[in-house]
Amino acid sequence: MALSARNQLKGSIEQLTTDNIMAHVVVRVGENLIESVITRTSADELKLKVGDTVKVVVKSTEVMIQKD
Amino acid sequence: MALSARNQLKGSIEQLTTDNIMAHVVVRVGENLIESVITRTSADELKLKVGDTVKVVVKSTEVMIQKD
Amino acid sequence: MALSARNQLKGSIEQLTTDNIMAHVVVRVGENLIESVITRTSADELKLKVGDTVKVVVKSTEVMIQKD
Amino acid sequence: MALSARNQLKGSIEQLTTDNIMAHVVVRVGENLIESVITRTSADELKLKVGDTVKVVVKSTEVMIQKD
Amino acid sequence: MALSARNQLKGSIEQLTTDNIMAHVVVRVGENLIESVITRTSADELKLKVGDTVKVVVKSTEVMIQKD
Amino acid sequence: MALSARNQLKGSIEQLTTDNIMAHVVVRVGENLIESVITRTSADELKLKVGDTVKVVVKSTEVMIQKD
Numbered sequence: 457m458a459l460s461a462r463n464q465l466k467g468s469i470e471q472l473t474t475d476n477i478m479a480h481v482v483v484r485v486g487e488n489l490i491e492s493v494i495t496r497t498s499a500d501e502l503k504l505k506v507g508d509t510v511k512v513v514v515k516s517t518e519v520m521i522q523k524d
Numbered sequence: 525m526a527l528s529a530r531n532q533l534k535g536s537i538e539q540l541t542t543d544n545i546m547a548h549v550v551v552r553v554g555e556n557l558i559e560s561v562i563t564r565t566s567a568d569e570l571k572l573k574v575g576d577t578v579k580v581v582v583k584s585t586e587v588m589i590q591k592d
Numbered sequence: 593m594a595l596s597a598r599n600q601l602k603g604s605i606e607q608l609t610t611d612n613i614m615a616h617v618v619v620r621v622g623e624n625l626i627e628s629v630i631t632r633t634s635a636d637e638l639k640l641k642v643g644d645t646v647k648v649v650v651k652s653t654e655v656m657i658q659k660d
Numbered sequence: 661m662a663l664s665a666r667n668q669l670k671g672s673i674e675q676l677t678t679d680n681i682m683a684h685v686v687v688r689v690g691e692n693l694i695e696s697v698i699t700r701t702s703a704d705e706l707k708l709k710v711g712d713t714v715k716v717v718v719k720s721t722e723v724m725i726q727k728d
Numbered sequence: 729m730a731l732s733a734r735n736q737l738k739g740s741i742e743q744l745t746t747d748n749i750m751a752h753v754v755v756r757v758g759e760n761l762i763e764s765v766i767t768r769t770s771a772d773e774l775k776l777k778v779g780d781t782v783k784v785v786v787k788s789t790e791v792m793i794q795k796d
Numbered sequence: 797m798a799l800s801a802r803n804q805l806k807g808s809i810e811q812l813t814t815d816n817i818m819a820h821v822v823v824r825v826g827e828n829l830i831e832s833v834i835t836r837t838s839a840d841e842l843k844l845k846v847g848d849t850v851k852v853v854v855k856s857t858e859v860m861i862q863k864d
Contacts (some may be wrong), residue, residue: 457593459649460634460725462559464590475817477679477697480835481589486554491530492587493817493835495652495684495697498596502591511590513595516631517721517857518586519560521549521800522532522579523570525797527853528793528838543613545747545765548631561613561631563752563765563856566800581799584835585653585789589596598695600726611749616767617725622690627666628723629749629767638727647726653789654722655696657685657732658668658715659706661729663785664770664861681815681833699788699820699833702732717731720767721857734831736862753861758826763802764859774863783862790858791832793821794804794851795842 463514465490469506474499483512531582533558537574542567551580599650601626605642610635619648667718669694673710678703687716735786737762741778746771755784803854805830809846814839823852 467485474480479499481492490512504510535553542548547567549560558580572578603621610616615635617628626648640646671689678684683703685696694716708714739757746752751771753764762784776782807825814820819839821832830852844850 457647457726457728458638459595460628460630460638461588462631462634465556465558473817475679475815477677477682477684478817480584480817480837483589486556488533488554490533490582490587491584491835491837492589492596493584493653494589494596495598495695497684497695498589498598502589502594502596504589504591508591511593513588513590514558514582514586515722515724516548516559516561517629518582518855519558519562520529520581520855521551521560521562521566521570521572522581522797523572523576524797525794525796525851526842527799528832528834528842530835530838541613543611543747545745545750545752546613548613548633559631559633560800561857562800563763563802565752565763566802570798570800579797583790583792585833586651588651590593592593597724601692601694609749611747614749616720616749616769619725622692624669624690626669626718626723627720627767627769628725629720630723630725634725638725640725640727644727649724649726650694650718650722652684652695652697654718654787655694656665656717656787657687657696657698657702657706657708658717658729659708659712660729661783661862661864662774663731664764664766664774666767666770679815681813681818681820696732697789698732699734699831701820701831702734706730706732715729719858719860721765733860737828737830752856755861758828760805760826762805762854762859763856764861765856766861770861774861776861776863780863785860785862786830786854786858788820788831788833790854791830791834792801792853793823793832793834793838793842793844794853795844795848
């Protein structure tokens with residue numbers, strides 16, 4: 457299955473915090489940490505846990521550019 | 525100025541395509557390429573060009589997680 | 593590969609319009625038409641064409657509710 | 661009032677979970693379940709409850725395409 | 729019809745640029761200009777034109793905060 | 797630092813609610829209230845509090861148009 461989202465970066469979960477409704481996931485991608493907020497239901501169904509190898513996925517229309 | 529967006533990754537512009545309304549920007553961040561679609565107006569005002577050092581910025585609610 | 597996006601609906605492409613940078617895709621899902629705007633690059637790489645069986649994918653934080 | 665969001669699908673609420681800040685709403689649309697995360701304040705003001713007839717609304721730039 | 733999106737600000741269209749697929753709309757809201765990118769199809773169906781009274785609508789999960 | 801997001805509106809925080817994972821921020825911008833949902837971590841790191849002068853920032857692809 458190929459997804460149209462242009463950004464799919466491999467990393468591993470460093471931190472996972474869950475609430476009733478939301479989950480906050482911190483993923484190490486190379487030298488960067490990328491943070492994601494998803495539903496608790498997704499975190500449970502994917503059985504996410506610290507150390508998991510995952511991809512962070514971002515649609516390109518959601519990416520902004522900052523310049524000095 | 526600090527921005528609430530959790531993801532702010534340093535990189536350099538590798539490719540820039542502009543249209544009347546939109547611009548497609550490809551940024552190298554470490555070993556990854558991150559793609560962004562912004563308005564042509566923003567690309568013009570920021571004077572974006574290939575080689576520029578920029579940050580790609582993504583709100584964490586826009587980041588999904590994929591797992592095998 | 594499982595993706596955290598809660599909404600993944602099966603359908604088939606009814607209409608596809610492409611520009612230099614963007615592509616507009618109309619997908620029939622049951623009795624509904626769902627419209628998507630993605631990059632031209634993604635439409636090309638996925639080799640999207642009318643009649644293709646696809647899934648439309650939406651992160652739940654992007655879904656609003658309207659009520660009378 | 662007409663809204664520019666291209667995707668407005670009629671359904672009924674099957675599940676509603678609320679927290680202090682967020683609410684998770686599951687809506688049946690034909691044969692599919694569509695999930696939405698909105699603010700608790702919106703869920704309260706719209707007086708959402710299981711069984712309500714609602715529309716799920718999604719801007720087309722938020723819709724991705726997945727293909728085998 | 730009430731929509732869960734928390735931000736619905738009244739204004740009038742100051743500028744409208746259309747392309748094959750996208751439209752760029754600039755709306756004056758009080759002392760501010762708010763810019764929107766929607767599909768060309770929506771701009772056509774809503775018959776948007778300069779001078780129209782409209783509302784700009786934004787889901788609160790799409791709003792970031794910047795502080796000095 | 798200049799950001800590609802077209803909408804950057806000055807205001808002051810009128811209300812702030814925090815949870816474990818999320819924070820709900822209400823900002824007065826002229827005659828309007830603009831609501832934002834960000835991570836609790838961002839609210840803490842920016843040391844947001846009622847009365848703070850801030851900017852609300854929105855990418856133009858996230859803005860919809862509603863017309864009578």
